[in-house]
Amino acid sequence: MNEAACRIDVWLWRARFAKTRTLAATMVERGAVRLTHQGRQARLDKPSRCVHVGDGLVFAMGGRVIDLTVTAMGERRGPPAEARALYQLVDGG
Template sequence: MVKTRTLAASIVSQGQVRLNKVKIAKPAQEVGPGDVITLAAHGRVRVLKVLAIGTRRGPASEAQTLYEDMADPAADAS
């Protein structure tokens, strides 16, 4: 995804993010477990299912346990 909150806010403002199939325009949109986020970044489309909400800002390895990447693994291999 992106490395900073500023970059995340930028892609939301540019209309590159959907929450449960609905395009969002404000970076402060609340999400929760079960929500599906679709975003276009770095030349690819990512589809992520929120599994849990973190209690603190932590390392990327910790953040990766909070979502499921719904992408087709075969698509990444090409």
């Protein structure tokens, strides 16, 4: 992987959508995450799948659907403000 790609479980954890990587991996394995990459949408099934800058993600969390675009990979799980810089919510998401 390079700076423009990251494992989906790591990215969800860094972006603070999961408290642990294990919970992020479980979310992906359940088929709860859809990825749009280069115009193709797929339901992710393995936490080792890569996410890239510009990809779209859709998943349910806390009783609502979250639709976002990945804007950065991040280098660590930082504070919430740093995590929010990793994505941009799509209107209505």
